[in-house]
Amino acid sequence: MTTVTEEFQFLPQDAALVSRSAHLPHVRRKNATVGGLNISTLHWTNEPPQYTFLHGAGLNAHTWDATILGLNRPALAVDLPGHGDSDWREDADYRPITNAAAIGGVLDQLTSGPQILVGQSLGGLSAIAAAHRQPQQVRSLVLVDITPGVQIDPKAPNPVKDFLAGPRQYPSREAIVERALTFGFGPDREAVARGVYLNTRVTPDGQVEFKHHLAHLDLFKLPTHDPLDLWASLQDLTIPVALVYGTQGFLNSSHLTEFQRYLPDAALYPIKGGHNLQEDTPSALTQALKDIERSAL
Structure with a gap:
């Protein structure tokens, strides 16, 4: 079982990634109950959040740690359902429209x-659906390396799906790293x-498994x-929309x-990096978010 202290043990290294010299902010777990599901979040600082972050498939709220430290704004990072x-x-239904209901409940309960x-990847698609569902709760939308037009061909090589289709349990965390x-x-x-x-978590028999549900499912049979x-939901929005994408990410010229x-009228921000910009280049993503925030004022 991971303790709270262990959960945040990496924050000093995360701060170094974004050259943060200021003291580390207070961060804690806060939960919301939506439709009978417990939705866990990380609440950064004691102030009401200004930003809400949604991660991609197979990730979790901690993927945003370095970005939030660099941004230095009160923020909420959500563990999406199943993550x-x-x-x-x-029902293993983790479609954007389904996630949107959970996200809306989180915003109702934990923001003011x-x-x-x-939102990045699945989180970006879920953010579109959430903003369309409850527009009064969103003042601007930032998509990170995703558009509704990105479709994964089940027959084409895909490292993320291929990786998640691996063993359900491993003998150690080091085996997963390798x-x-x-x-x-x-x-690195x-x-x-x-x-x-x-x-990941350690099971009672000493095996290691992923926390997220996707690693325990047949991904090709999911809704x-x-x-x-x-696309229709995105076009209906009346708030500013920006797209930040990695030059080696999921988007090609046709997607753009x-x-x-x-x-x-949406702003585009290319960043040298891959699909998970928040982990590959958090400093560049932080700067892009600051630029987007200024341009929306």
């Missing part, structure tokens, strides 16, 4: 004003080891989202052209 310390859904909603490195994940071993530690529905066709 981190949040409950798993019995419209948020800058930042496997992750063979897939090219993370900027230390970063991968941190991510694995925060995303999928309708991209046209999400499509995004600009649907949202010609």
Whole structure:
């Protein structure tokens, strides 16, 4: 069982990644109950959050630690349903439209004003659905390396799905780190080891398994989202929308052209990096978020 102290043991290293010299802010777990599910979050500082962060599939709220430390704003980072310390859904329905209901409940219970909603990958698609569902709770939307047009071909090589389709349990965390490195994940071993530690738990028989539900499911049988529905939701929004994307991420020129066709007034921010910009280049992502915040004022 991970203790609170152990959970936040990596914050000094995270702060160094974004050259933060100020003291570390107070951060704690806060939970919301939505539709019978416990949704766990990390609440940064004692002030009402201005930002709410949503992670990608197979990740958790800690993926944003360095970014939030660099941003230095009161923030809420959510463990999406089926991830981190949040409950798993019995129906294994983790589509954006389903996640949106949980996100809306979190915003209702744990925030006190419209948020800058930042979502990466699955979190970005879920952020679109959440902003459309409860627009009064969102003052601007930032998508990180995702658009509704990104479709994963089940027949094409995909390192994320291939990795998640691996063993359900491992003899040690180090075994997971070694496997992750063979897939090219993370900027270095230390970063991968941190991510694995925060995303796994030790079972009573001493085996190690991922906390998130996706590692225990057949990913090719899960419900999928309708991209046209999400494009329509995105177009309906009247708030500022920005897209931050990695130059080696999921988006290609066709995705970007499509995004600009649907949202010609949205701002685009390219960053040298991969799909998980919040882990690959948190300083650059932090600067982009600050620029976006200033431009929206």
